[in-house]
Amino acid sequence: MTFNEYILENEIAIRLSFVFSVFAIMAIWEVLAPRRVATVSKTLRWVNNLGLFFLNSLVLRFLFPAAAVGVAAFAELHGWGLLNYLKIPSVIAIIITIIAMDFIIYLQHVMVHAMPLLWRLHRVHHADLDYDVTTGARFHPLEIILSMFIKFATIIVLGAPIVAVVIFEIVLNALAMFNHGNVGIPEPLDRILRWFIVTPDMHRVHHSVEDDETNSNFGFNLTCWDRLFGTYKEQPRGGQAGFTIGIHKFRDVKQTNWITGMLMLPFKGNISDYTINTRRWTRGC
Numbered sequence: 001m002t003f004n005e006y007i008l009e010n011e012i013a014i015r016l017s018f019v020f021s022v023f024a025i026m027a028i029w030e031v032l033a034p035r036r037v038a039t040v041s042k043t044l045r046w047v048n049n050l051g052l053f054f055l056n057s058l059v060l061r062f063l064f065p066a067a068a069v070g071v072a073a074f075a076e077l078h079g080w081g082l083l084n085y086l087k088i089p090s091v092i093a094i095i096i097t098i099i100a101m102d103f104i105i106y107l108q109h110v111m112v113h114a115m116p117l118l119w120r121l122h123r124v125h126h127a128d129l130d131y132d133v134t135t136g137a138r139f140h141p142l143e144i145i146l147s148m149f150i151k152f153a154t155i156i157v158l159g160a161p162i163v164a165v166v167i168f169e170i171v172l173n174a175l176a177m178f179n180h181g182n183v184g185i186p187e188p189l190d191r192i193l194r195w196f197i198v199t200p201d202m203h204r205v206h207h208s209v210e211d212d213e214t215n216s217n218f219g220f221n222l223t224c225w226d227r228l229f230g231t232y233k234e235q236p237r238g239g240q241a242g243f244t245i246g247i248h249k250f251r252d253v254k255q256t257n258w259i260t261g262m263l264m265l266p267f268k269g270n271i272s273d274y275t276i277n278t279r280r281w282t283r284g285c
Contacts, residue, residue, distance in 0.1 A: 004073070004162050011069045015169055022174045026133040026181045035184040035200065036241055040129045040257055048259045049134035055259070056144045064148055071152045072165040081159015090161060097164035098171070099222070104154045105172070106225040108147065109218040120266040121146070123247060126214065127256040127265060131207050131245045136180030140266055175221050179203040184240070194223050205236045209244045213237070 007014070060067065066074075075081050083093045112122035121143040128135045139147075155165060179198045184190075194202045198219050206217040216233035219226050226232035236243040246256065255261040255268070 004076075007162050007166055008069060008073060011067075011166055014166065015173070018170045019173050019177075022177050023133060026177050026183070030132055030182045033184070034182050035204075036131065036182055036245075038130050038182075039245075040253060042130075042132075044253070045128070045130060045132070045257050046134050048257055048262065049128070049138040051259045052139075052262055053134075053137035056139065056141050059141050060144060060148060063145065068148070068151050068155060068165050068169065069162055071155045072160050072162045075156050075159050076162065079159075080156055082157065083161070084159035090163075093159075093161050094164040094167065097158055097160040098168050100158055101151070101154055101160070101165075101168050102172075102219075102221045103225060104150065105221070106219050108150055109220070110231070112143065113215055113218070118143075118146075123250070124262050124265050126207060127247050127250045127262070128207075129246045129251070129253065129256055130182070131180065131204055132182040133177050133180055135207070136176040138262065140262070142266070171221060179220065196223060197221060198223055201235075201240055204240065204245075205233050207245050208236050208238075209246055209248045210237070213243075 001009075064070075076084060079085065083096065088096065112118040121140045124140040124143070125135070125138055128138060154160070175197060179200050180203065181200045183200050185193065185199055185201065190199050190201055193199050198217070198221060202217055202223065203220075205213050208214055213233060213236050216231050217226055218231055223232070238244070249269075250256050250265070252261075255265065
């Protein structure tokens with residue numbers, strides 16, 4: 001059995017072992033040293049946020065049995081993609097893939113804030129009234145499907161190696177749980193880390209109810225994109241423990257933290273003019 005064949009056969013087990021390990025670490029950390037005081041029942045939020053996560057997992061497994069790794073294998077088999085065409089050495093191809101896919105994730109995140117129709121889907125993620133490790137798992141199924149198509153296209157254009165796709169998926173899941181954690185890091189260490197990776201204090205700003213704060217800090221893994229494209233914001237005006245999480249006009253727990261409410265949230269209200277250009281301090285989102 002080749003290494004790629006081993007990865008293909010055991011990809012789910014490999015990813016899940018990392019997911020459950022990091023989730024357990026973050027959950028224990030949140031209990032021992034929470035950064036913010038909860039405003040909504042933790043049990044209610046966890047049951048519904050994780051319920052949405054498992055629903056999305058079932059939907060993806062049904063629609064895309066081969067998932068991203070299968071697309072990478074197909075591209076490699078047919079020699080598709082830039083990296084396959086240029087026959088880039090494996091180690092360099094892996095590094096290029098991880099950086100390029102992270103950049104695409106950043107652009108996708110900006111896009112779902114910039115387009116009112118897509119914001120309606122993405123606001124399911126932002127409508128959580130509290131912020132913890134489970135917030136990183138709550139996305140509307142339609143947004144998850146859109147994200148998979150973007151990921152497939154990226155893999156095919158790049159000719160991403162199988163192992164690089166697996167590494168990226170593991171890193172993305174792990175850092176999404178880490179930077180959505182209700183935890184704090186000592187300020188000197190946080191200042192150093194956020195030059196490289198997104199920390200909880202950095203990404204938490206992105207979940208503020210205020211427009212200019214919501215429309216900042218789009219990165220999930222690397223922080224360089226926010227710094228390069230001018231979307232970096234160091235701290236929320238209200239301080240990490242004092243600012244409000246969520247969306248101004250969605251404060252009803254049944255609408256924001258029950259799975260039925262989350263699934264229906266994109267279809268509530270009229271399509272607004274909310275766009276990425278709304279980066280001033282207003283209350284319009």
